[in-house]
Every structure is written in structure tokens, then in C-alpha cells.
Amino acid sequence: AQSVTQLDSQVPVFEEAPVELRCNYSSSVSVYLFWYVQYPNQGLQLLLKYLSGSTLVKGINGFEAEFNKSQTSFHLRKPSVHISDTAEYFCAVSARGGTALIFGKGTTLSVSS
């Protein structure tokens, strides 16, 4: 079985500051890793995914994440955030060959000016 821990429930930052949203996972098998974002009153949108290969993954809107197998982490980063990045961010894993996504509890990113 897999599990996901998002270490911060809320992250407030100022516009143009860097941000890191932390995600750790637990699994006895190899996994795929994902970050989804939910803007207010919208559905979940895929930000980026790690399936294999390079451990640094680039996604949409300037976000990137790094897979660290030894630390079982998949932290999300952005060097300079905008007001429009205010949203809830979800880290998720899935066993390779499986289909169900296992989500963390979400991190609310609040960007202010």
C-alpha cells in the first residue's frame, strides 16, 4: 500500500518569493508521482508527473519537482510565485501498473502582494 504526507497544510508567501511545497511518500513498490493543483471553483489540474528517467521534472506555470528516492520525497518548487498561483496543491502517488491515485491532504498556497 502507498501513502502520501504533505508536511504543510498552509504556506503563505509574498509575490515573487520562492516556494517549496513538501511531499513525502511511503510505498513498498515502485511508484509514479504527481502534483495536481486546484484553483478555486475548478477541478484538479495536473501540474507535473514523474514516471521514470530524470529526477528533475518540469511542469506547467514554471513549477518543477525533484524525485528523491532515498528520502522518498517529491517536493514541488517555484523560484518566483505570482498572485495567480494561489491554490490548493495535491501530491499523489500510484503504484506502477495500478490506476488508483493516492493523495496527500493538500497544501494551500496563499500568495499575497
Next chain:
Amino acid sequence: EAGVTQFPSHSVIEKGQTVTLRCDPISGHDNLYWYRRVMGKEIKFLLHFVKESKQDESGMPNNRFLAERTGGTYSTLKVQPAELEDSGVYFCASSQARWQAGVQYFGPGTRLLVL
């Protein structure tokens, strides 16, 4: 191309009543998933259809929940009778292939409140 749509967007019902949620996946997507997020908790998998067949329903909480996907197109999720703990946001997602690089496309969700 239209995304995943869900209806209704909100539903408020009383305990003991019945509610039916609908999901229309992206056209051509054989795989359809239901997830639920109870307030303060994580999003949890409920079940997975491949076309009209239930591939995995391990996440369904109990027999008050019934999901169908007749004809392999849209899906409905019926809760009968509804209980207070059923309140939450119900998400539907679809994907084109059984495992297409992990890309499940999500709908906006149905917010269910049971009073």
C-alpha cells in the same frame, strides 16, 4: 475538446434521502474514476470503470453507494440512503488508456452536503 463535466455542482439533501451524481468523461476515454474528499481529509479513490465494467471498486465505502456506467459513456453515483458522513466533494476523472502516463483528467467536483 470538452473536459470532464459533473452534475450537479452542489447538492444539499437531508439524511435518509437519495442523491444521484453524474459524470460525463472526456469523449473517447474508456477509463472513468470516482474519488471523494471529505472535509479536512485527503481525496480518496472510490472506484474505476473500464468502459462499462467495474475494474476496481475497492474504495467504495459501503453498499449505500451504487455506481453505474451504462453504455460505457457517462457514469452515475447514487447514494441511498444518504448519511451525514457522506458529505464531501465527489470528483470524477477520466483517462484515455488504462495507464496513459498517469494522466487522469478531473472534473470540477460535486459538493454534497447531507443535513
